[in-house]
Structure formats: structure tokens, C-alpha cells
Amino acid sequence: MKKFKILSGILILLALTGCSSTEKYQKQEQINKLTQNGMVFYWNGGDLKKAEKEFFKGITLKGKFDVVENSFKEASLLDPERLDLRFGIASSQIIQNKTEDALNTYSEIIKMYPESFEANMLLAGYNRALGNTDKYDTIIKNIKEKSPEEVNEFIKRFERTDKTMETKFMTEAYKIENPNNVIVTLGYALGKGGVMEKPLIKRLEQTLKLAKLNPEMPIIVTGGVQQGGVTEGYVMKKWLVEKGINADRIYIEDLAKDTVGNALYSVKILKELKAKNITIISSATHMRRAISVFKEMSVTEGLELDNITNLVYFDYNNMDEAYQIPQKEKLVIYRDMMRASGIWAYPGIQM
Structure with a gap:
């Protein structure tokens, strides 16, 4: 199957026209520090007060995923054209159940880059999970004109995921007849x-x-x-x-x-x-x-x-x-389903 790559090859455009080489390097170093700090907190947590002091002047942090979100926000301020950083913001918002914020972030990405397959599929998928059928249909219709085969593949994924929601739980061990x-x-x-x-x-x-x-x-x-x-x-x-x-x-x-x-x-x-x-x-x-x-x-x-x-x-x-099935579970299922389908949560860092 075709692997979906964020922004089709323009993921890491520096877009720092007018800056000297030294300034570009310094900005990139700070972006790297911020994103690395975010992912450390994503996996392990850490000292919130220390993070506030070192990275987030004037921001009161509420938890480890708040650190992740703010790490990508600060990095994005340094390089607003880096859409991978904006994807990181949105993923962090989904984790925290800031659903409307995440949908707005994906919409901002689409305004900047209307043909972003990944942003459109994420926005469509989450709207489907939320039951926003009209919004889902509109997004699918718009992006399907540009990428019909890829969109049809994801429609099948969405349908399989909805079917999975109907899973009946087996609570007692049983003899399995299926081969291999x-x-x-x-x-x-x-x-x-x-x-x-x-x-x-x-x-x-x-x-x-x-x-x-x-x-x-x-x-x-x-x-x-x-x-x-x-x-x-x-x-x-x-x-x-x-x-x-x-x-x-x-x-x-x-x-x-x-x-x-x-x-x-x-x-x-x-x-x-x-x-x-x-x-x-x-x-x-x-x-x-x-x-x-x-x-x-x-x-x-x-x-x-x-x-x-x-x-x-x-x-x-x-x-x-x-x-x-609560709405929060549906969103998490859709999030991880799309990650498993090739759309990274934190592009270039974590699937």
C-alpha cells in the first residue's frame, strides 16, 4: 500500500528567507530543543516547574501533555511555515480531549496548504467520529477530487473502524478453529x-x-x-x-x-x-x-x-x-487507526 508522507515532500521547509545562516541555525536548534522536550514529556513526564522556567516564560503548565502542546506551539512560532509542527500541536490537543482546538488547528493547516491529504483525512476522520456527517461529507468530497484512490482507501478504513465498534467481547477461553x-x-x-x-x-x-x-x-x-x-x-x-x-x-x-x-x-x-x-x-x-x-x-x-x-x-x-462507547474512546480509536494507516501523530518523530 502507498505510504502517506506528510505534506508530500515539503514537510521540513525552513522558510526563513531574510535570515542569516547563523540565525537559521539558531532557530533550528531551538526548534529541535523544544520538540525534543515535548516528546520527552510525552513518553515520560517530568518536572513541570523546570519546564516552565526553561522553555515557557509566563505559561503555567497543567500536565505533561500540556508541555507537549506548548513545546510545539513555541516551535511553531519560530517557524510558522513548518506544518509538521502544527500537526504536533493538533495531536497534543486530541490527546488532551481539546477536540475543537484540534479541529481548528487542522483547519488552519488546510488554509495554508489546501491539498494536504493528511490534514484533510484527519479532519474528516475526527468529524466522522464525532458524528458530524455533513462536515465529513464536505471534506471527503473536496479532497476526493484531487486524490480519489487514496480517499477511497481511507473511506474503507473508516468503515472497518466503525464496524470494529460493534465488537462483541469474548470473556471465556475457547477452542480456536481458524487455521494459521x-x-x-x-x-x-x-x-x-x-x-x-x-x-x-x-x-x-x-x-x-x-x-x-x-x-x-x-x-x-x-x-x-x-x-x-x-x-x-x-x-x-x-x-x-x-x-x-x-x-x-x-x-x-x-x-x-x-x-x-x-x-x-x-x-x-x-x-x-x-x-x-x-x-x-x-x-x-x-x-x-x-x-x-x-x-x-x-x-x-x-x-x-x-x-x-x-x-x-x-x-x-x-x-x-x-x-x-463514549465519544472520547471513539476519538482515540480513530486517532490510532489513522496512525496505523500511515499518518504520523508527530511527523518525522513519532508514528
Whole structure:
């Protein structure tokens, strides 16, 4: 499939006409510092007061994602023509549930560069998730005239994502009849010292039950965030082996830091295993997003899957609650689906 690149080759135009080489260099250095600071806070958080003092004179920061947003805002002030920085602002606003701000930011990008496929698709996708059908239809109609094939591909992605919202949760382990099926268990952040938290243990307990019912089936355990010198993937495999699962069945994906990364690196393993079907194990609150991301990453990476089934650790209060999908969840599902489809959240920095 065609990989979508932000702004089709004009991503990093400096647009600093009239500045000396030294001034250009200094501005670029400051932009780099700001964006790097933003991504450090994105992944790890940090000292808000220190960030205020070093980067944001007169700005009171409210949390780590507020640091990310303001880092890209300050960088964008230094180089207003850098549209990748504006994409970073919008992504940070989506994370914070500042939906209207994000939609306005994407609209500003489109005013500057009307043919930006990425900005148009993001604006269309979020409006679709919000139920703004008329706005969605208008955006699709406008951009489809310029990029009909690419737009049709994304319409299919949107339709698959909406279908994923109807996923029924499997709460009990079962015998899997699908051929060439692989179990994929998604990790959960480790506690201090590399200790597994309750959600991860519950996911592994479901994995153990499913693995025993399907003794020949390969298993991928995912998660590359380290705590105490170990990754999620490492401790997950260790736990399963200690419970009697053959180590040769278990493949570790321990490069990723989030669900989109889990899908990207797991798909590479799935290709090697010649998988045609997969069963994802995760928490119920995470499952719709996980399925959508794995579906779209498989398409993006050219892995043809026949079916994706699930087994959940049920972490809702009841089934009625489980099938009521709040707007915030829809937006997050669409955000990560579009990342898995090739539109980076932070262009050139993070998928």
C-alpha cells in the first residue's frame, strides 16, 4: 500500500528567507530543543516547574501533555511555515480531549496548504467520529477530487473502524478453529522495579487458559517499555513459561512503547509465522482500539488476515456499560487507526 508522507515532500521547509545562516541555525536548534522536550514529556513526564522556567516564560503548565502542546506551539512560532509542527500541536490537543482546538488547528493547516491529504483525512476522520456527517461529507468530497484512490482507501478504513465498534467481547477461553492462528497478548505498563500490575496479570491468565486449550498455537507477547531493567514482553514470557507454556511457542515483541507500535512490530512477526488469523488478548476497555489498530496496520504492512478474534480481561462493571462507547474512546480509536494507516501523530518523530 502507498505510504502517506506528510505534506508530500515539503514537510521540513525552513522558510526563513531574510535570515542569516547563523540565525537559521539558531532557530533550528531551538526548534529541535523544544520538540525534543515535548516528546520527552510525552513518553515520560517530568518536572513541570523546570519546564516552565526553561522553555515557557509566563505559561503555567497543567500536565505533561500540556508541555507537549506548548513545546510545539513555541516551535511553531519560530517557524510558522513548518506544518509538521502544527500537526504536533493538533495531536497534543486530541490527546488532551481539546477536540475543537484540534479541529481548528487542522483547519488552519488546510488554509495554508489546501491539498494536504493528511490534514484533510484527519479532519474528516475526527468529524466522522464525532458524528458530524455533513462536515465529513464536505471534506471527503473536496479532497476526493484531487486524490480519489487514496480517499477511497481511507473511506474503507473508516468503515472497518466503525464496524470494529460493534465488537462483541469474548470473556471465556475457547477452542480456536481458524487455521494459521496466532495469539497476540498486549502488554500493560509495569510498576516500579518491573512488577506486573493487575491488568497485565489478568491478561496473562486469559492467555494461559487460551494457550492450554490450543496447545500448538504460537503466542506473541508485546511491550517494550522498561521498568527495573526489564520490558513487558520479557516478564510476560517469563510468567507464561513458569506456568508451563513451552518457551518455543512464545515470541517477544519488546520494541514498542504503545499499541500502534505493538501492532507494527507484531505484524512483522506475524508475517514470519505466516499467520492468516489472530486472536488478540487485552483488557475489554482496550480491545476495540487494539483490533482497529491491528486491522489497519496489517493492511498498511501488506499482511492479509482473514479474521481477528478476541479474548478479554473484563474490566467494565457490566456488559451494558461495555457496549456504550463514549465519544472520547471513539476519538482515540480513530486517532490510532489513522496512525496505523500511515499518518504520523508527530511527523518525522513519532508514528
